[in-house]
Amino acid sequence: MQGKDVKPRFKKGFWKPEEDLILKKYVQTHGEGNWTAVSNKSGLLRSAKSCRLRWKNYLRPNIKRGMMSEDEKDLIIRLHKLLGNRWSLIAGRLPGRTDNEVKNYWNTHLNKRVSRDQTTHLDSQSEKNHQLSSDSHSLKEKNLEKTTAVRTEEGEGDAGLGSWVEELKISNYDVGIPSLPGEYSMLFNTDDTFMPILDNLVFLEAFGTSGDELLQETLFM
DNA sequence: AACGCTATCAACCGCTCTCGC
């Protein structure tokens, strides 16, 4: 056996408490980041990726674990409506929650709940929606194109944005109140928990423009 | 008690993005 072509074989599977302790101590001493160094120097036989994930999802300070509150559930549903499967973005609005946790929670709990709700509402809504959608569709279409165009003009180079906005359209998410203009009309819903959190930062991250700018464009185009 | 099924969630995998050279 020649040593030079032997790749380090990393350990897989669940982390032991002693491994957690080693990782925690190493990061506390040397700081977060450079996970390759963490992997190489900590003595853990774990990949850089694995170390990063373990730290980010479980060992990082201020991680909130356990049951989701009703507010958190509601927020996830609403943000998912607006942002789609952008878990890190959604998790960023939930202090102490990680993208992995939000994603898991969505897949196991909320996904079912939402599809169930949609099914029960579908019958009563479908007639009404059909009427409204023909009116609102062109406006929604227009605003989406405009939003995407803003990003393109600014040279953001985010090829993925256009596609997920498209997905949002295709997946029949009712992200707006039909009588209000634009795709972002849900902003006019003065919901107590949602409004303060859906701030400009979300828009900046998601659309490359601030919520204020977007509203201006949507309202006074 | 034993078995099978389902739900849950931690962790991995593959891909994309970013940045430095």
Place this chain on the structure above:
DNA sequence: AGCGAGAGCGGTTGATAGCGT
């Protein structure tokens, strides 16, 4: 401009706990 390494993201897998029969 092209390349490689590191970091991040979203989708998927697999172990296992819980429940029903």
